[in-house]
Amino acid sequence: MSIRNNLLEIREAIPENVSLVAVSKTKPNEDILEAYEAGQRIFGENKIQEMSAKQQALPQDIEWHMIGHVQTNKIKFMAPYVALVHGVDSLKLLQEIDKQAAKHQRVIACLLQVHIANEETKFGLDAGEVNELLGSETFRKMTNVEIKGLMGMASFTDDKRQIQNEFSQLKSLFDDLQRLPKTHNFNPEILSMGMSGDYSIAIACGSTMVRIGSSIFGTR
Ligand SMILES: *Cc1c(COP(=O)(O)O)cnc(C)c1O
DSSP: OOHHHHHHHHHHHSOTTSEEEEEOTTOOHHHHHHHHHTTOOEEEESOHHHHHHHHHHSOTTOEEEEOSOOOGGGHHHHTTTOOEEEEEOOHHHHHHHHHHHHHTTOOEEEEEEEOOSSOTTSOOBOHHHHHHHHHOHHHHTOOSEEEEEEEEOOOSOSOHHHHHHHHHHHHHHHHHHHTSOOBTTEEEEEEEOOOTTTHHHHHHTTOSEEEEOHHHHOOO
16 A cells, blocks of 8 residues: 555545644655645654754645654754644643744644553643643743643553543543633644544544554554
C-alpha cells in the first residue's frame, strides 16, 4: 500500500468533521510530500527540532502540530509557526509558550493533555489540575495562548472496553469544559484522541481530531 492509498482509506473511514493529523515523526520529507500531494495539510511531530527542520524544507501551507512532550528550552524554535501544541501539561509550560508567542506577536493554540491511561509513563493532568489551571489568575492574564481543548492517550492494551472507558472519561471532562463561559484565551472545541490502533473507538467516544502515524506511513 502506498502512503497515498493509506491516507485516502483513513480519510474515507473517518467522518468529515473529524480532523486528521498525519503523524510523520521519524519519517523523511519525501514521505510527507507524498501525503501532501494526496491533499493532507496537517502533520504532527513529537520533537521540536525535527519538526522545525521539516517546516523549513517543506511547503509553507502545512499546519504543524506538536504532539509530543514539550521541552521548555525548545519552544522558541516552534513559536514562529506552530499551529497547535497538543501536549500542554503544566501552567509553567503554558507560561513559557505564552512568553515565546508574544515575541512573534502570535497567539498559539494549545490543548491540555489529560492523563487517562492506566500507565505511569504517560504525561498529563488530572481533571482537578485542569480546572485549577483554567481557574488560575496566571492563566487568565495570558494573552498569547489560547486553550482550544483537550488531548489524551489511552492505555496500550487490547482491552477495548478499557480504551472506551478512558476515552469516555476524557469526553466527559471535555463536555464539562464546553459548558464553561468562553474567554479571550479559552475556547474548547477540539478533543484530540485516537491513534492508529484505537481511532475508531476514539471517534465513537466523541473525538474531533485523530493523530495517525503508522497506518499512514508504515511502522517506525
Ligand atoms: C506517535 C504518536 C501518535 C501516532 O501513533 P501511531 O500509533 O503511529 O498512529 C499519536 N499521538 C502521539 C502523541 C504520538 O506520539
